[in-house]
Amino acid sequence: MPVTQQLPSGSNFAVDLGDGSNTGFAEVVFPPFAVNPDTLEPPLLRLRRAATGALDLYGWWDNARRDPKSGLRNVTIDLLSHDLRTNVLRWRFIKTRPVSLDYGPLDANRPAIVSETLVLAFERVEMGPAPVPPEPRVPLPR
Numbered sequence: 309m310p311v312t313q314q315l316p317s318g319s320n321f322a323v324d325l326g327d328g329s330n331t332g333f334a335e336v337v338f339p340p341f342a343v344n345p346d347t348l349e350p351p352l353l354r355l356r357r358a359a360t361g362a363l364d365l366y367g368w369w370d371n372a373r374r375d376p377k378s379g380l381r382n383v384t385i386d387l388l389s390h391d392l393r394t395n396v397l398r399w400r401f402i403k404t405r406p407v408s409l410d411y412g413p414l415d416a417n418r419p420a421i422v423s424e425t426l427v428l429a430f431e432r433v434e435m436g437p438a439p440v441p442p443e444p445r446v447p448l449p450r
Contacts, residue, residue: 316396320388323355326381326404331364333357334423336385338399341433352427353383353401359411359422369406369426379405383428396437403431 323333339351372379383404387397405428412423 314390316387316389318387320390320392322386322388324384324386325364325368326383329364331357331362350429351433352407352429353404354425354427356423356425359424365406365409365424365426369409372406376405381405383430398436400434401428401430401432402434404428405430 321333321336322330323336325331333355335354335356337354337356339353340348341351342348368379368381380403383401385399385401386395388394389396406426407429408425408427410425410427412420412425414422
């Protein structure tokens with residue numbers, strides 16, 4: 309019987325906003341990656357998560373609004389394996405900056421999770437295999 313490989317799911321991913329944290333995004337919407345950028349609108353990366361009261365996205369957006377050069381970061385998105393242990397693929401967005409921050413509606417007639425969406429512009433994207441983590445070091449006996 310042939311061995312079948314479990315393909316990674318689009319629901320298994322991690323987002324690093326350039327500060328080393330995984331901020332619990334529920335959705336990543338990639339732009340089309342055009343060969344000639346002039347043929348499409350400027351590419352925008354959209355990140356969505358539940359609004360929890362955390363102000364990290366607002367803080368980044370506000371800093372970028374006040375000083376556009378201070379808000380530049382490299383954002384990394386890793387596609388994870390089915391067992392969530394291995395990085396399968398990595399997208400690295402270079403010199404990203406917030407373009408907009410918006411929140412889902414507040415509607416007493418339809419209770420739902422309120423989402424916050426951060427839209428990012430970027431200079432370029434690099435894509436490739438995720439780096440293999442180093443083997444843990446075992447201390448030598450004395």
